[in-house]
Amino acid sequence: MSDLLLVARHEWRRLAMQPFAWSLAALLMALMAWQFLLGLQGFLDVAPRLGGLADAPGATDLIAIPLLRSLSNLLLLLVPLVTMRSFAGERRAGTLPLLLASGLGNGRIVLGKFTGALGYVLALVALVLLMPLALGLGSTPDYGKLAAAFAGVALFAAALTAIGVLCSAWAAQPALAAAAALAAGTLLAIVDAGARLEGIHNDSINYLALGTHLEPFFRGIVASVDIVYFLLVTGVALVLAARRLDALRTRPD
Amino acid sequence: MPDRNNPLMDNPALELVHVGRRLAGRLVVDALDLGLRRGEVLGLLGVNGAGKSTTLRMMAGVLAPSSGSVRLDGEDLHEHPARARRHIGYLPEVPPLHAELTTLEYLRFCARLHAVPRGGVAAAVERAVERCDLGEVRSRVIGTLSKGWRQRIGIAQAIVHEPAVIILDEPASGLDPVQALKLRGLVRGLGRDHAVVVSTHVLPDVAACCDRVAILHRGVLRHLAPVPAAALGRYIVATARPLADATALAGVASAERLDARRWRVALRGGGTAEVLAAAVVASGAGLAGLAADETPLETTFLGIAGGEAAAA
Incomplete structure (x- = not known):
């Protein structure tokens, strides 16, 4: 465990020293803040008309959840940029032997890299979450629904991060790793789009899609089937990444 | 006493038993047997592509x-x-x-x-910084440092945990002559308590700081022997004026005239370069140059890899 945290903390320290990580965070915050303010303005415009409706949606449904849904879409692009250097960057810089020659096993190296990248991504998600939480100053957000949405986005981010780490372990170039992770994440996100157009919503193809399992969290539903799905994707990707490190020791390219 | 030159020795710190490696379908290292004890420095020689780095990576x-x-x-x-x-x-x-x-x-x-x-990290890092002479750049960002400094930080990371076996692939690469000389001293010092393997192209480095030399050629171990003892006591002496007979100098066992002002001399047991230099000065011929004679090692190396080395 301490080995894992050692690698993860080292990743955080390295990220903190890179303008890239700060620029990415600033860009995301600016985009999210803009969307939050637009959502808030839209809510204020329709709020007087909502008062007369029974069971009218509140600020959580009209501002916070669309914001987090939009964040989840941005994560498809952002996470590959964070994870692309995990292994591909090390290979390109010739620094991977430092980890490979250490006493850490491949599994711990992969978990350390994953934890490091996920920690950064979750910090960004938490910062974005502060915006809807600020609504608590003037209204009463549905904290339960917000917590469920945060959990969903966190699990979604974990799955994307694991896919990104796997792609970074496979590719020799960070740009290639980012492109592969973006393609894999997007494919998993839209794999059931055709089926949905045909009106199919409960088939195995739907089960494969990331969105199928993320959407219930946005409705405040935390189901074990969705949690298991995200954990499964994360676990399989990390195991494959560790296998890839094994292969790099036996069949370097 | 076990034979130090036996590739498979008793209680080695590091032992390679019939190690082979194929890369992209090509046999890069073939059935390599090698043993190394603590307190020993092994120099790994070979032309480019001989399989040195692959061996070290294994x-x-x-x-x-x-x-x-x-x-x-x-x-x-x-x-x-x-x-x-x-331990590596x-x-x-x-x-x-x-x-x-x-750096820190x-x-x-x-x-x-x-x-x-955790409690021993600060002391271990200080020791490595001191050994590699990194005090000046301890708080500098590594990306801003020159190649020589980076190379020394690379050596520091290899020794910071006091491993039993230290493996250095081309450690003198990028070092200036002064730093390269210091590196020899460092490797010699490390060799007192650790088993050290050094891969290099620089034959004088092997003669100066290695106990044994292994020569790889096309992935095959072609030579494994103590660094020629003769190399340690042989010098090329250059004089300002012609020297009549170098064998007459104090401490010289034998001498061979190379030209009017240069002699290859072999010292008697216990003889040092300092004594030789004093003898040349005392002879009145004037000392113009004094250098270790690497001929025995060079001859062995060129005998094995001569064609390719010459072509390179």
């Missing part, structure tokens, strides 16, 4: 052998990798540095990575 556990086994204190490196690798310090051909960190931050991480206890 020793460090970064690359698995296709056949045979690498053992550390008798334990198979690939059966017990986590335990065994903690490895400097690859390209130092594995994290350019965005300072990086070395602290390396120490922890190699299981130095």
Whole structure:
């Protein structure tokens, strides 16, 4: 465990020293803040008309959840940029032997890299979450629904991060790793789009899609089937990444 | 007493048993047998593409052998990798540095990575900084340093955890002559308590700081022997004025005239360069130059890899 945290903390320290990580965070915050303010303005415009409706949606449904849904879409692009250097960057810089020659096993190296990248991504998600939480100053957000949405986005981010780490372990170039992770994440996100157009919503193809399992969290539903799905994707990707490190020791390219 | 030159010796710190490695279908290292004890420095020589770096990567556990086994204190490196690798310090051909960190931050991480206890990290890092003469750049960001400094930080990360076996791939690469001389002293010092493997192209480095030399050619171990003892006591002397007979100099066992002002001399047992220099000065011929004679090692090396070395 301490080995894992050692690698993860080292990743955080390295990220903190890179303008890239700060620029990415600033860009995301600016985009999210803009969307939050637009959502808030839209809510204020329709709020007087909502008062007369029974069971009218509140600020959580009209501002916070669309914001987090939009964040989840941005994560498809952002996470590959964070994870692309995990292994591909090390290979390109010739620094991977430092980890490979250490006493850490491949599994711990992969978990350390994953934890490091996920920690950064979750910090960004938490910062974005502060915006809807600020609504608590003037209204009463549905904290339960917000917590469920945060959990969903966190699990979604974990799955994307694991896919990104796997792609970074496979590719020799960070740009290639980012492109592969973006393609894999997007494919998993839209794999059931055709089926949905045909009106199919409960088939195995739907089960494969990331969105199928993320959407219930946005409705405040935390189901074990969705949690298991995200954990499964994360676990399989990390195991494959560790296998890839094994292969790099036996069949370097 | 066990034969130090026997590739498979008793209780070696590092042992390669019939190690072979194929890369992209080509046999890069073939059935290599090699043993190394603590307190010994092995120089690994070979032309480019001879299989030196591949051999070192297998020793460090970064690359698995296709056949045979690498053992550390008798334990198979690939059966017990986590335990065994903690006893290895490895400097690859390209130092594995994290350019965005300072020297101290990086070395602290390396120490922890190699299981130095948290309480001992500061002392271990200080020792490595001192040994590699890094005090001047301890708080500098690695990415801003010159190649020589980076190379020395690379060496520091390989020794920070005081491993039993230290593997250095071209450690003198990028060092200026003064730094290269200091490196020889450092390697010699490390060789007192550790088993050290140094790969290099520089024959004088091998003569100056290695106990044994292994010459690889096309992946095959073609020569494994103590560094020629003769190399240690042989010098080329250049004089300002012609010297009549170098054999008459104090401490000289034999001498061969190379030209009017240059002699190749072999010293008697216990003779030193300092004594030889004093004798030349005392002869009145004037000392114009004094250098170690690398001919025995050079002859061996060129005899094995001569054609390709000349072509290169």
